[in-house]
Amino acid sequence: MRAANVLHLGVKELRGLARDPMMLILIVYAFTLSVYSQSRAIPETLNRAPIAIVDEDRSPVSARIASAFYPPFFTAPRLIDAAEMDRLMDQGEIAFALDIPADFQRDLLAGRAPTIQLNVDATRMSQGLSGAGYVQAIVSGEVTAFADRYRAVATPPADLVIRARFNPGLDKTWFGAVMNVINNVAMLSIILAGAALIREREHGTIEHLLVMPVSAGDIMVAKIWSMSLVVLAATAFSIYAIVEGALGVPIYGSVSLFLFGAALQLFATTSLGVFLATLAGSMPQFGMLLMLVLLPLQILSGGATPRESMPEAIRTLMLAAPNTHFVMLAQSVLYRGAGLSVIWPQLLALAGIGAAFFAFSLARFRRSLR
Template identity: 40%
Template sequence: MSRWLKNVFFLCGKEFKSLFSDLTLLILIIYMFTVALVTVANLPTTEVKNASVGIVDHDHSALSYRLKDALLKPYFKKVEHISQEQIDDLMDNGNFTFIIDIPPNYQQDILAGHNPTVQILIDATAMTQASIGSSYITQIFTGEVNRFLKTTNSPTPIKTAVNVLYNPNYSSKWFMGAVQTVGNLNLLTMLLVGAAIIRERERGTIEHLLVMPVRSSEIAVAKVLANGLVLFVVAMLSLKFVVQGYLAIPITNSSIWLFGLGVIIFIFSIASLGILLAVFAPTMPQFGLLCLPVYMVMYMLSGTMSPLENMPQIAQYLTQFSPTTILGSYAKDVLFRGAGLNMVWDDLVKMAALGALFLGIALMQFKSMLSKQG
């Protein structure tokens, strides 16, 4: 056992030298966990933010003022009162995305049981914001009218109070900045470990390893440990200084270290899968063509880009066997909800079991490949 550990230690040193001598690969790693992560987190989203709203209030009632005050930041800017004569010029000049026209006697008609209409004029040149923003306004006004009628009539026996404990403004940057780390880690782990094996084969250095008194398990484990350690350090630094620092996403330090425990097991799982893919691909281009579809399927079905509940039933079942899906769920629980180890230990066990399965198959195939190579 001591000889096995000693061989793994020296082989890890060889892997570090090989990795740090590849400047292009180092730049890619740094880029993926800094510039690329910030870029994805700050991409334009379909959310409505700071939409400009004008209001023409012909009613001047408690209900009309209530509707105006319900349009709050950050979805909408401060609502401005305008006159009927200004509507055409302001819409033509693009001063407002939405102009709301509340008719006279609106509150009186609502209380009388009639169905008066509120006109919403929309600048459709901002197509996405106009479509979603009009839906926002409709929902907000419907809720306000219903609450107004309940307060003026008999009180309801059940009163609902919704409190958003995390991300109260529903900012996509908070979500994407954290979960993008999972996607980048998934891709780079497969690429680095798999590329390390392909590089040995293409450069002919694998023959040097075959004449040395080392086992196939020592070679494979060394590649997992060396490349995994580099990615773990970079990922944790990125989470601390880029996600928590630069993007100002509120993540506690205790959550970061608990997430780091999951990252270690995740890297072990994905690195084992990377070795398995590299065994089946004889050249680097073929490995890339094999690796990218596997990554895309794992990431797109992981629940980090879209909810698992929106997927077909068979996809929901199969994706539970993906380490990316498990880490995505683990990251949400630990980073967003502040879950402790007693609540997420089963995710760690699942990832470790999948990693052991991948590594077992990879070692068998890797040993077979080395024997053929020899």
């Protein structure tokens, strides 16, 4: 393997990518608009949910409850009567309708247990699930605070004080932004490396390369470093401009250390992309193989679901996947500000998995050229 051959072949790959507008659009979209929009639209995040209140009591406590709903979680509450509630729910204009019955304050101060009816539009599944909990917490807090002013409440023997570290506001956008970048790193690296090899076959240039004084290793390493460089540059831009800039997610650790881990991740995933391309005869076949590989990598790596909630067999099996270690590394560095002394096991694992993927893919690539 000659360094000059690898360099020139890699530059050729970059020039070929620059002449492919659809791939360029995909790269730009994946690390900008896709990261921003998916982070803002996380299903569990409640944002400007429309709510209406039927205030049959018209008391200070009902007014206090109505004033507790405001952006960004809810829109300003619409005060309606009972006859309008069903119509607005049927038309989909409101997601929540809170019905405060008459004599609610009187029953509350008398020590009774009055009830408030909450109607939820269950067709808005994500908003309905999380929003009902928000409404319950807000109403309970306001009613308790109001009742404490008029009658003594026994002080609990112990008070639980919650301090959320690394994400004090429990904002799911902070988590989703970094996870979207991680998922796109794996997706784009596999696609670019695999598409580069398939494009060589479709255009007939792979035969031209084989009659030149270059080896299969030269060709494969050139594709790996060139495509990895593109994804790494896009990742750095996305972290600084989109995650930290547009979304306002604070980065506690070293971005340089994260990018070093991303480079090892790219070494593994681009090798995997070359291997999938040797199995596929065309881009449609490559796309089908990509779905079979990419979905488990993203869903079972610990980014979407905690690994502790998975069966033991799945947890052990996914230790062979680079995404599992990259998710651990990214969360430790970007969320908790961890240094090299903490993440070195993940770095070693990524290097080992990448070396194994590279050796296996190179052997397969050489056999496919015979």
